[in-house]
Amino acid sequence: MFGLIISIIVVGLIAGAIARLVVPGRQNLSIPMTILLGIIGSFVGGFLGYLIFRNGGSFLQPAGIIGSIIGAIIVLLLYTRFSGRSGSRA
Template sequence: MFDILGLIVIGLVIGALARLILPGKQSISIVATLLLGVLGAVIGGFIASLFGAGDIFELNVVGFVIAVVAALVLVGAYAGMAGRSGRAVRH
């Protein structure tokens, strides 16, 4: 139970950090930020575990860096898709 709660807290921090690092304004909700941050944290933990730097729920530098990079990609992709759907189409 504490692993899941810790993952949510770390995911929120990672998602917020990704939004701060990413240039421009991202008009995505705090819930989307949380979900993308958690997904980035899971990806970072999984990749770090493949490198032998702990398990998926263990907080370490390698996993954190990979998680932030993954969250940057996810937030950027999500913001790009959300921005495209809000724009008028020109022919």
């Protein structure tokens, strides 16, 4: 169980970091937020893989590294789109 948690964190860090490199613009995310981005992206990639390929397993499953990167890019694009500045510029 401990090994699974560590591997999810490492894959999340790698996928989140690659997604931040691929998506243009500046993202003000800390390292823990980058890890969380990659972990959420892994589940998004797993869900998309389930929708496309309909292989065995449930629709809520982690993906491999490629699926995690694709999912993290999608999550990061949505994050940058919907987390605009809350204040107005004077």
